[in-house]
Amino acid sequence: MLRKGGKNSYLGTYRAAADVIEQSDLDYTIICPAWLTNKDEVI
Numbered sequence: 001m002l003r004k005g006g007k008n009s010y011l012g013t014y015r016a017a018a019d020v021i022e023q024s025d026l027d028y029t030i031i032c033p034a035w036l037t038n039k040d041e042v043i
Contacts, residue, residue, distance in 0.1 A: 021028050 018030050021030065
């Protein structure tokens with residue numbers, strides 16, 4: 001479960017990194033892929 005990017009979620013490390021970037025003075029773009037798979041399909 002991704003748990004909305006919370007601290008204990010699968011993506012928690014990435015959420016924490018995004019928080020640091022957002023609080024900086026940098027110009028940035030954060031790309032969030034919806035789903036990654038090796039299967040030959042489009043969801």
